[in-house]
Amino acid sequence: MNRRAFVTGLGALLAAPFPVWAQQSGRVYRVGAMAVAPTPHLVAAWQQGLRDRGWIEGQNIFVQYRYSLGRDELFSEFAAEFVRLKVDVIVAVSDVAVQAAKEATSTIPIVMAAGSDPVAAGFVASLARPGGQVTGMPMFTAELAAKQLDLLKEMIPRIVRVAVLAERTRSGLSSWTAARAAGERLGLILEQLLVGNPEEFGAALATVARQRPDALLVVTGTTFYAYIAQLVEFARARRLPTIYSFREAVEAGGLVAYTTMLREMFRRVAAYVDKILKGAKPADLPVEQPTKFELVINLKTAKALGLTIPPSLLLRADQVIDP
Numbered sequence: 155m156n157r158r159a160f161v162t163g164l165g166a167l168l169a170a171p172f173p174v175w176a177q178q179s180g181r182v183y184r185v186g187a188m189a190v191a192p193t194p195h196l197v198a199a200w201q202q203g204l205r206d207r208g209w210i211e212g213q214n215i216f217v218q219y220r221y222s223l224g225r226d227e228l229f230s231e232f233a234a235e236f237v238r239l240k241v242d243v244i245v246a247v248s249d250v251a252v253q254a255a256k257e258a259t260s261t262i263p264i265v266m267a268a269g270s271d272p273v274a275a276g277f278v279a280s281l282a283r284p285g286g287q288v289t290g291m292p293m294f295t296a297e298l299a300a301k302q303l304d305l306l307k308e309m310i311p312r313i314v315r316v317a318v319l320a321e322r323t324r325s326g327l328s329s330w331t332a333a334r335a336a337g338e339r340l341g342l343i344l345e346q347l348l349v350g351n352p353e354e355f356g357a358a359l360a361t362v363a364r365q366r367p368d369a370l371l372v373v374t375g376t377t378f379y380a381y382i383a384q385l386v387e388f389a390r391a392r393r394l395p396t397i398y399s400f401r402e403a404v405e406a407g408g409l410v411a412y413t414t415m416l417r418e419m420f421r422r423v424a425a426y427v428d429k430i431l432k433g434a435k436p437a438d439l440p441v442e443q444p445t446k447f448e449l450v451i452n453l454k455t456a457k458a459l460g461l462t463i464p465p466s467l468l469l470r471a472d473q474v475i476d477p
Contacts, residue, residue: 224355305449322348409461
């Protein structure tokens with residue numbers, strides 16, 4: 155399979171060619187969306203958010219989807235392609251994707267749906283007044299890593315050594331800083347493992363396997379979404395209690411996740427696109443921080459690990475998977 159087929163054939167959920175615009179009556183706006191991996195349920199939430207505001211794909215708006223599948227270098231190609239196609243808005247679901255879009259264009263509005271600290275990443279001047287071409291809604295807050303460690307310690311009081319997988323990005327480093335502070339408060343010894351490409355991901359897992367920590371924390375970051383299956387299988391094979399930043403990992407057999415309610419977030423991202431297409435400037439649209447989070451626990455996995463989940467956690471869980 156050639157690179158073009160890899161990018162568009164596997165990536166696009168809606169593969170209609172751009173000439174379809176000419177077949178529609180009135181103006182059809184163009185949106186380029188790029189992310190790490192296909193997420194049909196989140197795309198459905200995003201599309202519902204568009205429909206709620208009167209935007210129907212294939213009628214008055216057309217979206218081209220691109221997925222890197224863990225190959226971050228592709229984001230620059232996607233961004234350059236969107237510039238050539240003269241899209242009206244770029245939606246970037248990764249810190250690396252946002253950076254690639256910023257480097258490709260200084261005029262096309264960029265709506266981010268990624269990262270945890272857009273100010274630290276240099277994407278916006280401030281949350282209240284972004285001041286440039288980028289706005290949107292980050293997936294996570296850096297403090298989420300601290301809360302995840304709190305939950306992990308409450309679930310398994312005996313743990314002492316925790317490996318922490320984090321993205322090699324500014325947002326990933328912000329999450330690590332929050333995790334390190336929480337680790338000191340909880341009396342945990344943390345091992346930082348930074349991941350920026352598939353080779354580093356494999357090396358990080360090899361390090362975890364060699365060091366055999368008591369637990370693993372996969373902090374916020376879209377990079378790891380492409381590796382959910384591998385992470386869950388790795389944790390299962392080594393009987394390693396792991397807390398994730400995506401509920402999909404728990405649905406796939408992972409132990410526990412504490413995460414942003416991503417479906418709601420993607421509906422909100424559609425609101426940013428709506429406002430921009432109606433004339434608003436990104437510089438004037440405040441960045442929203444996530445406010446809704448969910449705790450998901452897989453009891454089958456807990457039993458396989460020999461863990462008894464405290465009743466207090468089960469009562470607070472938004473969903474308990476108990477096949």
